[in-house]
Amino acid sequence: MRFASSFFDRASQALNRSPAFSKLIVVFAVSSGGIVAYADAKSDHVAESSQVSGKKKLVVLGTGWAGMSFLKNVDASLYDVQVVSPRNYFAFTPLLPSVTCGTVEPRSIVEPIRNIVKKNGGVKFWEAECFNVDPVKKKVHCRSNIGTNRDGNGEFTVDYDYLVIALGAKPNTFNTPGVVEHCHFLKEVEDAQKIRRSVMNCFEKACLPNLSEEERRKNLHFVIVGGGPTGVEFAAELHDFVTKDLAKLYPTLKDLVRISVVEAGEHILTMFDKRITKFAEEKFQRDGIEVKTNFRVVKVTDKAITMTNAATGEINVPYGMAVWSTGIGTRPVILDFMKQVGQANRRVLATDEWLRVCNCDGIYALGDCATISQRKVMEDISEIFRVADVDRSGTLTLKEIKDVLDDICERYPQVELYLKSKQMKNFVDLLRDSEGNPLKESKELDIEEFKKALVHVDSQVKMLPATAQVAAQQGNYLAQCFNKMKICEEYPEGPLRIRGSGRHRFRPFRYKHLGQFAPLGGEQTAAQLPGDWISIGHSTQWLWYSIYASKQVSWRTRLLVIGDWTRRFIFGRDSSCI
Amino acid sequence: MRFASSFFDRASQALNRSPAFSKLIVVFAVSSGGIVAYADAKSDHVAESSQVSGKKKLVVLGTGWAGMSFLKNVDASLYDVQVVSPRNYFAFTPLLPSVTCGTVEPRSIVEPIRNIVKKNGGVKFWEAECFNVDPVKKKVHCRSNIGTNRDGNGEFTVDYDYLVIALGAKPNTFNTPGVVEHCHFLKEVEDAQKIRRSVMNCFEKACLPNLSEEERRKNLHFVIVGGGPTGVEFAAELHDFVTKDLAKLYPTLKDLVRISVVEAGEHILTMFDKRITKFAEEKFQRDGIEVKTNFRVVKVTDKAITMTNAATGEINVPYGMAVWSTGIGTRPVILDFMKQVGQANRRVLATDEWLRVCNCDGIYALGDCATISQRKVMEDISEIFRVADVDRSGTLTLKEIKDVLDDICERYPQVELYLKSKQMKNFVDLLRDSEGNPLKESKELDIEEFKKALVHVDSQVKMLPATAQVAAQQGNYLAQCFNKMKICEEYPEGPLRIRGSGRHRFRPFRYKHLGQFAPLGGEQTAAQLPGDWISIGHSTQWLWYSIYASKQVSWRTRLLVIGDWTRRFIFGRDSSCI
Incomplete structure (x- = not known):
């Protein structure tokens, strides 16, 4: 209100x-x-920052999907909440590709963090970048990155009791030379704004007199490296922008424009169902968007992109603008932190199923900067057996198994996934004797038989994708944990502790996949919904509109985004170079 | 449509x-x-660029108010029209102060030039900066200022038969040291965007921990140098932004904010009626906006602004952000051009009353980059007498005077202004005998008596203000001249040539003042309307809304601006640092 x-x-x-x-x-x-x-x-x-005495210091790093979702849901009256982020706003990143071509304005997808946490009175926000986490002294070192007009170097430290790391990731260049210098990324609002200006500059450049046709074609060659959802959506947006808006204003140029998507794998959109991949590739072919699969970019200079392919060998492709969208890498501050906490040999920061950073006290990590390292059943198999064997008989009856089954399924979600993948309804179906026949009710399992039944279960352990959906759910989950920290201390709600005694305080984090969209341009979208439902076409585009509108973080952004769509519908996209 | x-x-x-x-x-x-x-x-x-053979080349430099207005109204089928401008859009500059605080979005006040000239098929546009005009070879030298990815240095030349110079002006720093490095200007859309980010950065800076209150106050001291309409409107906008939006999000900072307007003269808004000046000064005092009149800024460093005043001497004022808005200066390319056409000793490029650059063939200049040098009556007095004296009697009868009166009034608008200033209805009222009594019908004037009657007339020659209104009217006027160039060659419509014979081809340019607004914040505006009408208050704000909406260059910008106002009304201004 x-x-x-x-x-x-x-x-x-x-x-x-x-x-x-x-x-x-x-x-x-x-x-x-x-x-x-x-x-x-x-x-x-807003009430003045409440008295903090007695409250534990809860420091949140980052205001992306994970951080925002955490801050929105955490009860800030229970802690002294402090937020550090180089951006004082939350950006609705799934609409970034729409911002690149002006379908949606950048201001329409951002909401100041202070607005989001306003009703959550007392949250303190500092616009600064965390450049070092010190888990020993329980401090984070921050640097203000605002302007040059600031006295001193702008560094300060923040003490914490609980630290929530939600710093996100950086684009991954795979150390390809020239990428940072010459390519655009598409992770931040500023990136999208730069791309928009750059597209218009390419058109204005190609318009200038005294250019050969070859030079004009070069300036109008747009290369997207990476055939994931972001790259594909940007290619589709750009194609719409060119054919629907720019073609009218630059009639002499419209036939010189070329859009290429370069993908190292066999297909684009590989994380989607094959039907979607096929539809997308066919649609792009009809639209004249070139899809170069099995091409790996090895170098980028200011004039050309060098790529290799088994058939053609190395080729040089002149280009006007390139967007690099090949996945994410770990931020330096996280790499540095990983060294400090004994994770130097890992690629990504690991947490347990409760989003706690392994080997750390009071540090949580979520979103793109971390990954959940799910405990394997086979690592714990003896302990599971021991816990289940209540009467210490050395064998498990079916009743004993059934008693701990819920706890096991909660602690090791791969068990359920495995059953589903084998189309089994029940855990008991796993238990077969040496001939493969179902067990009788009276049969008791020894440890070897128990192991055998579960030996393939861990193949179902899956990494969560680095998406907004995962980050938002993690943020919300962690906020709920913090909100009921006190209650759960006394009345733990989690599964049985397999190593140790008693119960875990909280249920482990469970991701609920709600589906994924791939907008393909021309008012057509593909969607992969839960239960392997596939939906492609114009109606899916309207589903996309409604879901993206409903997921906006505030009424302001919701109305602005809908207004932008309407504006685009009536007047098209703006082509001013600002 | x-x-x-x-x-x-x-x-x-x-x-x-x-x-x-x-x-x-x-x-x-x-x-x-x-x-x-x-x-x-x-x-x-849009039809393909029409065949240009046989058409004269009409080159337009600049796409501001003057250039846009010319392009919108000129009949592009008569000429081979080419436009050179570093910006591919027209910006509705009177709303720039609103953009600085997010009341209106930058995209809402810009319209691509290609959209504006679309119905005017065949206009060619080049996004480049003109750095040299060569009136001898009839060429303009241009440089594309787009990116670094361009082959070669991006220079090219354009031939012209007619050249329309509408390059505008640059901010005038009066060579005050440090201004360019440390102050914001407010002439371009980019300036407004930078100011917006800078305001937010000042707030975020002042929020950071480990700052003394003095440092916080310094960061939140906003200084506006120049008490003209732009500076005053920005100060008012900023005050509204701070009190209505930021105070809620930064409750601890709201009492530390200070806004100062520094003016070298006695009062702010001196171009307005005294009642408006007084109202503005009193309103600012009530609002807590400090107005420092009679202060001259002599130096700006990254930390403080040095200013002098007869009473206090030199003082150093620490500041967080400064906006410099003290008037306009001549662009280097214009200064260079003035040297070439023998105007090296002038401050601004001079044109005659038909907007033709003096001593040049086929070159026109309009808007802020030029000024009309109105011919004085006293310079031409003998010729006027000669032309009027049809019967060569050496004296003028009243009938002879009445016969040429319309032409004289058209050629020398100061005559009418002088009559108005003396509250005379008729030219005959000027003609009095040596005792000051009105002349009899039969009386004939000799040259000395005629001179005496007109001797003070030239005191009414007035420079036109450097406003959007003047530029737009000039652009429209010149476009009409170009459109009827052929017809008027045969049937000239202008006044009698005083030096020379026959008639001038066109009527000289006449500026029609439609009034001026000074928004003062808090939904209050002052307006000075034609006929010295003054209107101040909330109702004037609504008049301002309607006039600014109606003056928008396209339906798109009109709806966007109205949408922005509505959005601000409902949700306030956005405070994200983007």
Whole structure:
């Protein structure tokens, strides 16, 4: 209701505080639904930062999907919450490809963190970059990256009792020379803004007099390296922008434009179902978007991109603009932190299933900067047997197994996944004798038989994808854990401890996949929904519109995004070089 | 109707080309009025650049108010029109102060030049900067300023038969040291965007831990140098932004903010009526905006602004951000051109009353980069007498004077202004005998008496202000001249030539002042309307809204600006640092 009360403020101000308006009913009819907001005359000003004495210091690094979701859901009255991030806003990153071509404006997908945590009074925010985490002294070292007008070097430290690391990842260049210097990335709002300017500059460059046709073609060759969802969506957006908007304004250039997607693998969109991949490749072919699969980029200079392929060998492709979107790498501050906590030999920061960084006290990591290292059943098999064998008989009855089954399934989600993959309904189906026949009720298993039944279960351990969905769910999960920290201390709700005694305090994090979209341009989208449902076409585009609108973090951004879509629908995309 | 037909395209595309939609009635209800657009199924694509053979080359430099207004109105089928400008868009500059604080988004006030000239098919646009005009060879030298990825140095030349110089002006620093390095200007869209980021950075800086209160106050001291309409409007916008939006998000900082307007003269807004100046100064005092009149800035460093005043001497004022808005200076390329055409000793490029650059063939200059040097009556007094004295009697009868009066008033607008200033109705009132009594009908004037009557007339010669209004009217005027160039060759419509014979081809340019606004914040605006009408307050703010909306260059920007105002009204201004 904030916007409503704030609206009232402004309305009464504009109407010169007429007393007749001291109460006001505001009706907004938005999109398919409507809300009725009853706004009182007084707007709720943020209370001064509450007394922090006695509260534990909870420091959050980062304001991306994970950080935002955590901050939105955590009860800030229980802790002294401090946030450090180089960006004072949250960006709705799934719409970044739309920002690159002006379908959506950058301001429409960002919301100041202070606005998001406003009702969560007392959260302190500092616009700075964390450059070092010290888990021994329980400090983070930060540096303000604002301007040069600042006194001193802008460094400061923050103490913590609990640390939530949600720093995200950086683009992965695979150390390909020239990428950082000459390619655009697409991770931040600024990247999208730069790409937009760059596309327009390519067109203006190609327009200039005294250019050969070859030079014009070079300037209008747009190369996207990486055939993942981001790269493909950008290619589709760019194609729409060129054919629907720019072709009218640059009629002499429209036939010189070339868009190429370079992919090292066999296909684009490999994380999707094959039907979607096939549809996307065929649509791109119809649209004239070149898909170069099995090509690996080895070098980028200011004039050309060098790529290799088994058939053609090394080729040099002149280009006007290149976007690099081949996946993510670990940030230096995280690599440095990993060395300190004995994870130097790993590629990504590992946490347990409760998002706690292994071997650290009070440090949590979530989102793209971390990965959950799921405990293997086979590592714990003896302990599982021991826990289940309540009567210490050395064998397990079916009843004993059934008693601990829920705990095991909760602690080791791969067991359920394995059953599902084998189309088994029940754990008991796993238990067969040496001839492969189902066990009788009375049969007791010894440890070897128990091991044998579970030996392939761990093949179902899966890494979670580095998506906004995962990060947001992790943020929410961790916030709930922090909110019920006190209660769960006394009444733990998690599964039995396999190594150790008693129960875990919380249930481990479980990811619930809600589906994924791949917008393909021309008002067509492909979607892979839970349960391997596939949906492709114009209707899916409308599903995409509704879901992306509903997932916005505030009413402001929701209305702005819908407004942008409408604006694009009526007037097309703007081609001003700003 | 372009937007309507384009809307149809998109609608039918999205709805998968349903035949029922092959004709469509679109109703837009906008602001106070409404338009009904009937859109046909086919959108009008821009015709290929027409054959240029035989047409004279008309080159336009600049796409500001003057250039845009010229391009919008000139009949591009008569000439081979080429436009050179470093910006491929037109910006509605009077809304720039609103952009600095996010009341209006930058994209909402810009319109691509190609869109504006689209119906004017065949206009060629080149995004480049003109760095040299060669009036002898009739060439302009241009340099593309796009990126580094361009082959060669990006230079090219353009031949012209007619050249329209509308390059605008640059901010005037009066060579004050440190201004360029440390101050923001407010002339371009980019300037406004930088100021917006800078304001937010000042707040984020002041928030950081480990700062003394003095440092926080320094970071939150916003200094505006120059008390003209731009500086005052920015100060008012900033004050609104701080009190209405930022105070809620930065509750600990709101009392540390200080906004100062530094003005070298006695008062701010000196170009306005005294009542407006007084109201503005009093309102600013109530709002807590410090107005430092009679202070001259002599130096700016990264930490402080040094200013002097007769009473206090030199003082050093620490600041967080400074905006320099003290008037305009001449661009280097214009200064260079002035040297070539014998105007080296002048401050601004001079044109005659037909906007032709003096001593040049086929070169016109308009907008802020030029000034009209109005011919004095006293310089031409003997010729005027000669022309009027049809019967060569050596004296003028009243009839003879009345016969040429219209031509004289058209050629020398100061005559009319002088009559108005003396509250005289008629030219005859000027003619008095040596005792000051009105002349009899039969009286004939000799040259000395005629001179005496007109001796003070030239005191009314006035320089036109450097405003958007003047530039736009000049652009329109010049476009009309170009459109009727052929007809007027045969049937000149201008006044009698005083030196020379026959008539001038065109009527000279006449500026029609439509009034000026000074928004003062808090939904209050002051306006000085023609006929010395003064209007101040909330109702004037609504007048401002309607006039600024109606003056937008396209329906797209009009709807976006209205949308932005509505958005600000409901949700406030965004404070994300992007």
